[in-house]
Amino acid sequence: MNVGAARAIEFSASREVDVVDVDPPAPDRGEVLVETTVSAVSAGTELLAYRGDLDPETAADEALEALSGDLSYPLRYGYSVVGTVAAVGDGVDPSWRGETVFGFNPHEGRFLASTEELQPVPDGIGPETAALFANTETAVNFALDGAPRIGERIAVFGQGVVGLLTTALLSRSPAADVVAVEPRADRRALADALGADATVDPSAVDASEALRDRTGGVDLAVEVSGRPETLETAVEATRFGGRVLVGSWYGTKRAEIGFGDHFHRGRVAVESSQVSTIAPELRGRWDADRRRETAWRELRRLQAEDRIADRLVTDRFDVEEAPAAYRRLADDAEPTVQVLFTY
Known part of the structure; x- marks a missing residue:
């Protein structure tokens, strides 16, 4: 499958954002290739990265494989990506192909992940609502x-x-x-x-x-x-x-x-x-899977009762417009609340 390079967002220095090519290889055994539909900006953390307020020696997130490494520049960050599984590697159930999934992954138009790193998006939850999962x-x-x-x-x-x-x-x-x-x-x-x-x-x-x-x-x-x-x-x-x-x-x-x-x-x-x-004190009864099941249930309820994505998503930027998106967030411009990147 040759679909050309996708685009990714990279913090290159304080208040400097680049949009770069990404072209991951075909999925290896146990992996899938995800084509991103939308990704959500976590304004609090990502503005720290944009403004240079992160300690470069701090681990990005030891719990997430996609965010291994430290917080030094150049830095790819983000952890709320929704997309579609476009290809599967050996050892992966073919039913994953075409599945809409959520991933704790930086802002990238295409990425590889194991199925254990992905959350299938429940039926009835649209991509923009699913982007609020994290x-x-x-x-x-x-x-x-x-x-x-x-x-x-x-x-x-x-x-x-x-x-x-x-x-x-x-x-x-x-x-x-x-x-x-x-x-x-x-x-x-x-x-x-x-x-x-x-x-x-x-x-x-x-x-x-x-x-x-x-x-x-x-x-x-x-x-x-x-x-x-x-x-x-x-x-x-x-x-x-x-x-x-x-x-x-x-x-x-x-x-x-x-x-x-x-x-x-x-x-x-x-x-x-x-x-x-x-x-x-909760680990005897709670684990990450139980908490995530709870989060999906609450997100479905918020979608049904409060139209949560309609209320919170105020700005949509093509990934190529990422520098303008972060400038807008840094300016704290009303009525910006949730920014999404589209691919």
């Missing part, structure tokens, strides 16, 4: 780690795509109150549409004070703003014995944070949450 799995992980209890009050700081999906899932939990904290009006409106009980604009009011006035202090604060200085606000908004779950990856960004009397005397717990692993 962020939905992250939101499921936050819900598992946050463990919201009946009657609790929750704040989600940051309403990018992950924050919006987290708000949507937590609003369906037994929690009594879910408040979205976000400076952009368009994203506060989306949070409201996805089930938030209230929204707070931290650029207009003191967010921790507004949350304490409404809730008496939240039981759980989920920090997904991507801004390390927000962590202090989240702590201040949390009641005695409450917990702050940090889902943001700050890269090399730093901020002065003062954890004062409230943090110490209030016994506020600050915990990390990262989708590459299952929390130790």
Whole structure:
């Protein structure tokens, strides 16, 4: 099969993006060749790569074969690709050919993967919705780690795509109150549409004070703003014995944070949450397969009840236009939420 070179996105230096040729060979034994339909930009992580805010010595993702290596330039990144299996290697069931699949793979128009690295997209879920799978799995992980209890009050700081999906899932939990904290009006409106009980604009009011006035202090604060200085606000908004779950990856960004009397005397717990692993206390009952099954189920429900892709996908760029796409994201232009690349 000779179909010519496809295109891939490569971060070559801070604020420099190249679009390069990729021409993978025929699939080897146990592999398939995937032709990409769409790939979703994970704005938080990929803007760190675009702006040069990643530690080049950090492993890209030890849990994903497609993201082996470190985060030094030149760097191919991304982990939300949907496409069609175009060819199969020896030892692969021929029924895989023509299957629509999701892959944790960088932005590439064509790539090789083993079947173990791919997720068949369930019937009835379109490619643009399926491209939200990775962020939905992250939101499921936050819900598992946050463990919201009946009657609790929750704040989600940051309403990018992950924050919006987290708000949507937590609003369906037994929690009594879910408040979205976000400076952009368009994203506060989306949070409201996805089930938030209230929204707070931290650029207009003191967010921790507004949350304490409404809730008496939240039981759980989920920090997904991507801004390390927000962590202090989240702590201040949390009641005695409450917990702050940090889902943001700050890269090399730093901020002065003062954890004062409230943090110490209030016994506020600050915990990390990262989708590459299952929390130790859950591993007896949960594994990656169970979490992914849950994410697909929740994504199907979000598609049916909330038209999630219609709400979140605001921009579509041909892969050749990648430099313009990252400039738009870096400019934080309203109403950009989810950017997709098409191939």
